Amino acid sequence: MRDTEAPEVSIVSPVYGCRDCLSQLVKSVTDTMDASGLSWELVLVDDCGPDHPWSLICQFAEEDARVRGVKLSRNHGQHLAIWAGLEVCRGEWTAVIDCDLQDDPEMLPALFEEAKESKVHALLVDRGDWSDSWIRRAASTQFYRLVKVLAGIEIKNVGNFGIYSRHMVDTLLKFREQEVFLPMMVALTGLPSRRSRIDRSARAAGESSYSPLRLLRLAAAIVVRFSDRPLKLSALVGFAFSTLAALISVYLLFGYLLGAFTVAGWTSVVLSLWFLSGLILVTLGIHGLYLGRVFAEVRRRPRLSVMYTTFDREGGKEAIPKGSDVSVDYD
Incomplete structure (x- = not known):
């Protein structure tokens, strides 16, 4: 009281x-x-x-x-x-x-x-x-824009x-x-x-x-605390790349059957592996941020x-x- x-x-x-x-x-x-x-x-x-x-x-x-x-x-x-x-x-x-x-x-x-x-x-x-x-004003402006895009709330x-x-x-x-x-x-x-x-x-x-770097960290922390948009975005990106991979696979299969490919290229394979590996690590990192947030909450300190x-x-x-x-x- x-x-x-x-x-x-x-x-x-x-x-x-x-x-x-x-x-x-x-x-x-x-x-x-x-x-x-x-x-x-x-x-x-x-x-x-x-x-x-x-x-x-x-x-x-x-x-x-x-x-x-x-x-x-x-x-x-x-x-x-x-x-x-x-x-x-x-x-x-x-x-x-x-x-x-x-x-x-x-x-x-x-x-x-x-x-x-x-x-x-x-x-x-x-x-x-x-x-x-x-610089401080510009950093704050970008901070508000980032929060609006990723968290969905305009402040x-x-x-x-x-x-x-x-x-x-x-x-x-x-x-x-x-x-x-x-x-x-x-x-x-x-x-x-x-x-x-x-x-x-x-x-x-x-x-x-609040330096520009600290504002960026704060924006990321706010997004993780108050929104699940990054998780949804990572799922959409994963679905998009899976769809693209399926289409390319169909194209490559038909090309192979028609004899269009005589020499296997290694550049495209290496670049694809590096790109997709990076995408996977970024996605895992996003999920890790949310798991860290859950861990902080369940400790109940x-x-x-x-x-x-x-x-x-x-x-x-x-x-x-x-x-x-x-x-x-x-x-």
Whole structure:
């Protein structure tokens, strides 16, 4: 059961490599939300970044109880860090924003009002024009195209920035996958949503951890987690080549019977063997990725490991001491 003193709004921000702008983030959220008249909380999730932001998060929490900190035991990645925040947020509406201030906190009150008036469970922010390099923008564009083609779900130019209802958050938390991707899973809920365009601001600190290669790996991981299209594609390719092989076999048989072939060629045989062997290995690799996904799921390991929090855990239990070695696993 959620806290009876739950705020109207929760703001979740995964923290990695942005220690230098955390003070600016907290101040911007505080000034904006106080001016809006809405009750709020800010959940900062330390994803074990290289700049060690936990001490600073604890300081913010001591100065303002509305700031709540969660420290993961190791680096889990951005999306699982978001999930850790969703696990503990209490608001009737929840916003997810990046810690580097590319998602402007000053836009939150207007987005909350738009979400309420629209009667949707998710208001997704189209990121509009970016201030990142053209290489980064081009890589993201290709990332969205690849996901659409292979996974069949369009999440064009939508990231994690958005407003989510309590019902949406509770529905998302019912997903039991070991690995998560927020925009895709919001789409999979089937709950009503809409988009609102806001151009991204310049990054206040740090740099993107998503290189073109990492975006490619992420796209492949998303496709394997949320779609079976590659399996179907491999079956279709196999069927097509089998059909082609059958037609060629008929042609070769008639040619042999008619005496058209007097010298057996080895080039075509060698090339065919190499090509088909490569195709078989690629197909086996695709199936192996899915088997690996099944293996990861059936192990049923906790997908999150929380080391510390700055607040009392739900249910009246004591807070985890900031200097203790206690860890808590959220399944």
